[in-house]
Amino acid sequence: MSTVTIMDASYENCHEAIERIFNLFPLDLEGKKVVIKPNVLRSATPEEGVTTHPAVLKAVVNEVVKRRPASLIVGDNPGVFSYGMNEKAFEDTGLMEAAGIYYRNLGAETVAMDIDSSYIEHALISRAILDADVYISVPKFKTHGLTGLSCAIKNNFGLLAGALKAETHKRAGNPFNFAEAMVEVFAIRIPDLVIVDGVLAMEGNGPASKDLVNLGKIMAGDDSVALDTVVAHMMGFPDLPRTIELAAARGYGISELSRINIIGALEVIPGFKLPQMDSRALTSVITTMNSITAVRPWVDKELCSLCGTCIEHCPNEALTMDEYPVVSPELCITCFCCQELCPQKAIELK
Numbered sequence: 001m002s003t004v005t006i007m008d009a010s011y012e013n014c015h016e017a018i019e020r021i022f023n024l025f026p027l028d029l030e031g032k033k034v035v036i037k038p039n040v041l042r043s044a045t046p047e048e049g050v051t052t053h054p055a056v057l058k059a060v061v062n063e064v065v066k067r068r069p070a071s072l073i074v075g076d077n078p079g080v081f082s083y084g085m086n087e088k089a090f091e092d093t094g095l096m097e098a099a100g101i102y103y104r105n106l107g108a109e110t111v112a113m114d115i116d117s118s119y120i121e122h123a124l125i126s127r128a129i130l131d132a133d134v135y136i137s138v139p140k141f142k143t144h145g146l147t148g149l150s151c152a153i154k155n156n157f158g159l160l161a162g163a164l165k166a167e168t169h170k171r172a173g174n175p176f177n178f179a180e181a182m183v184e185v186f187a188i189r190i191p192d193l194v195i196v197d198g199v200l201a202m203e204g205n206g207p208a209s210k211d212l213v214n215l216g217k218i219m220a221g222d223d224s225v226a227l228d229t230v231v232a233h234m235m236g237f238p239d240l241p242r243t244i245e246l247a248a249a250r251g252y253g254i255s256e257l258s259r260i261n262i263i264g265a266l267e268v269i270p271g272f273k274l275p276q277m278d279s280r281a282l283t284s285v286i287t288t289m290n291s292i293t294a295v296r297p298w299v300d301k302e303l304c305s306l307c308g309t310c311i312e313h314c315p316n317e318a319l320t321m322d323e324y325p326v327v328s329p330e331l332c333i334t335c336f337c338c339q340e341l342c343p344q345k346a347i348e349l350k
């Protein structure tokens, strides 16, 4: 039986919920090496709901520091190609101030590992996370056009060094395979505790959608699969997204609601908008059908600032600059890195 807690909270009082979470899931942190990883997708303001809110991160940091760890590192690996955006992303999101003296660029020092994967031969993984005695993941409650949702399992994709994320998208080639790659990365270092920022949640075509929901929840658990299962249920998925099913089938956690002890009210969010692409419905047939069936990124000319970020970060060179960025359907592998990283939220999925 796994336990997931769902608590009412605002950004002003979330420290109270987080204090309760550390009592509910007690961790022996004294003298231990601890890493906290928020979801820092890219530079964004906290109000955009794209990244973990700084109030939540700050409350988690404070609870850990109280327990006198030997060391504490707070960081992430934003972006898909490089680490250049790390400090800027932390500054812009307010997370640098929340991390304080504990901030570290997780991409600055990596370890080469062989992992059991069809899509990644040699993984470059953040050394800090591999060395940690205790790893705390602090994702956002968001939808994701590629994987259905972005929460506990997806936050671990940030274990991969920047360029390797793009390479993994390219090698997977479609959402069905990418779900498997994501679970393989998740398994490299499963978090000991996951605390979800669901105060301001994201619906629609996440993970960088304009559609936000004032959900007012902080959730937590020590089983990432159970936590994602509960989040998927709240979002109203008719079937569990493939990442959750795969992770459960491989023994990384529990995905049956009947075997999850839920503390708090579990309700489907009324009218919650799911992403247009349901990853469970996609099969490997997509590889051949890709160019005619899949949802595609589409640039809103009114919002595009012609910054070129989407072109720079497309792992399959499917975007070119004409008057505005243009997608080649035959090259697009529907990874949605462009949509994730567009600073103007100018890319929609159609």
Ligand code: SF4
Pocket: 299, 303, 304, 305, 306, 307, 308, 309, 310, 311, 325, 341, 342, 343, 344, 345, 346, 347
């Ligand atoms: S990243 Fe966004 S704003 Fe920049 S060129 Fe691409 S669509 Fe335009």
Ligand code: SF4
Pocket: 297, 313, 314, 315, 316, 317, 318, 319, 327, 331, 332, 333, 334, 335, 336, 337, 338, 339
């Ligand atoms: S155009 Fe966008 S969705 Fe398509 S492959 Fe490039 S980054 Fe991925």
